[in-house]
Amino acid sequence: MPIKTWELDPNFRNEIMNEPGGEHLASCFQCSTCTLGCPITEIVPSYNPRKIIQMSLLGMREEVLSNPDLWICLICQTCTARCPQDVVVSDVLGAIRRIAEKEEEAGKLKIESPRPLFDKAFLHQLEKYGRLYDIGLAKEYYPKKEGSFIKGMRAMMKDYKDFGMRMFKKGKMGPKAILPEKIKRTGEVKKIFEKIGD
Amino acid sequence: MNGRKLAYYPGCPSAGTAVDQDMSTRAVFEKLGIELAEVEDWNCCGAAEAENPILVYALNARTLAIAEKDGLDIVTPCSICYYNLERSNMALKEDESLRAKMKEIDPSLDYRGGIKARHVLDVFINEIGMDELKSKIVKKVNIKVAPYYGCYIGRPPTTAFDDPDDPILMDQLIELIGGECVDFSYMKTKCCGGPLMMTRADIAFEMAKNVLEAAKRAGADCIALACPLCGMMLDAKQPDIEKALNIEIGMPVIYITQLLGLALGIDSKKLGLDKAAVDTKEIVGKVV
Structure with a gap:
């Protein structure tokens, strides 16, 4: 479909x-x-990250922000390492993802991918404990992703029952992993999130 | 490295899925006579989920500032932690206004740029060095290994400490301890899929499967790696991948710290080798 120049931003x-x-x-x-x-x-x-960048440069704001491919970048840095122009492609895509998240918060966009929910749930653990707490992360993420607590718990069990048992048997999910590892001065980390946001 | 002592940053997986990586890192440094002082009250580096660079710098400024008080460089066994710590260190070191901004957020973020973050692999080869390592090796790890580097050892160029396309540090270490590296060049630096595990498991499984099957095709006895997320994807999740994709792999996955530990004569249990999802007994049996 041809680009409508009057719709560009x-x-x-x-x-x-x-x-x-x-x-x-x-x-x-x-x-x-x-x-x-x-x-x-x-x-x-x-x-096609090249295309996402070109569409961004042209001003195809809506198309870029609603592109589901934004959320399947691995941040593996292969593009960044090879870019002859030092675009830092991974970081540019990250910046676009954050704009999309702000649009969603403002009610102007619906992101289909659960990735923003996952990232937020991850960062909430840091905010609370200063370190990642896997179980807390799963308990926040799954219900949000599935739309209800019951559905979330069911999906979590489906994904993680075998894995959890395996880790428990091998001594990787001992008492240390069941409870959060909380740092002493959590206030310092909370301050970071208060001032910068997530 | 300031004498024979380093600040140690275990990273969050050290309490759970990568407890074996943490155990083997501590055991190896002890054996090498290098003291690891765990960074007091360290916090998470933000992993791949903190996408705002300013947030990453702030989170890591706190940890860097704590280690800086003792004037010790930080060593970590996790590739993502290394990347976040060192890119924050570099950004803060060269930008005074960024340092001021951090201090304004909280006085605990007052990092002055006096130390460095290092990855264990970098410390083994470039700090301790092949000669010293060689002098301490007491056993031959007589196995075929697929050396898997993943993302943050050779990339991005700012923090990389090995070649982006054909890294060699792990290969050197494996050969030093008597192992043989299989031809794995094209797969060495491919991502394991880990960052998409919770949101696009289909893609993540496919990527991990590619790494595992390439190692198998190359005739490797095991995969060696240096990142807890790769470890989770390739070892802890391997039975899930087999089930979901209806394939059989059975490829042992071992942290490079565990392999080095075996060569240094450390007991396999102390290295956490019994904690792997895919059995490692056969590998341990080949250490003579």
């Missing part, structure tokens, strides 16, 4: 470049090295 590139990590977006000269080396393309052939 010329400020979108600045919006990205003003986000931490998005600074080098405009250096991209569309060589496609990022996409050719990306391991995701071997599994999802349509995945």
Whole structure:
């Protein structure tokens, strides 16, 4: 479908470049090295970070922010390592993901991927305990992802019953992992989240 | 490295799925006569889930500031922790206004850029060195190994300490302890899929399967690695991958600290080798 120039948002590139990590977006000269080396393309052939960057530069804000492919980046840094223009592709995509999350919070966008829910649930553990607490993470993430507590617990059991038993038997889910490892000065970490957000 | 002492950052998986990596790291450094002082009250590095670089810098500034008080470089066995700690260190070291911003958030983030973060593999080869390691090796680890580096050892270029396309540090270590590296070059630095495990398990399983099957095809007795997320995907999740994709793999996965520990003559139980999901007895049996 041809691009409708009147629907483009010329400020979108600045919006990205003003986000931490998005600074080098405009250096991209569309060589496609990022996409050719990306391991995701071997599994999802349509995945194309080069295209996401070009659409961003053109100002196709809505299309970019609602693109489900934004959420399957592994942050493996292969693109970043190979980019001849130092675009720091992983960080640029991260900046775009954060803009999409803000749009969703403002009620202007619906993100289908559960990844923002996962990232938030992960960071909430840090905020509370200063360290990752796996069980707390799963207990927050699954109900949110599935839409209700019961459905969430059912999905969690399906994914993790065998795994949990295996880890328990091997002594990897001992008492140390069942309870959260809380740091002493949690207030210092809480302050970080208060001032920066997640 | 300041004398024979380093600050130690175990990382969150050390309390759970990577308790074996933590045990073997501590045991190996003890055997090498290098004291590890755990960073007092360390916090999580933000892993792959903290996407805002400013948040990452703040989280790691706190840990770096605590270690800086003792003037000790930080060593960690986790590739993601290493990446986050060292990129924060570099950003804070070169940017005074960023340091001021951190201090403003909380005085506990007052890091001055006086130390460095290191990955265990980097410390083994580039700090302790092959000569010293060789002099302490008492056993031959007579196995074929697929050396798997994953993401943050050779990438991104700012924090990398090995080649991005064909890293060699782990290969060198494996050969030093009497092992043989199988041809694994094309798979060494591919991602294990871990970051998508909880949100796109289908993609994550496919990626992990590719690594495991490549090792099997290459004739490896085991995969060696240096990251707890890779460890979780390739070992702890291996039976789940087999079940979901209806395949049989049975590939033992061993942390490089465990392999080195075996060569140093440390008891396999002390290295946590009995905690792997895929049995490692056969590997341990080949250590002579």
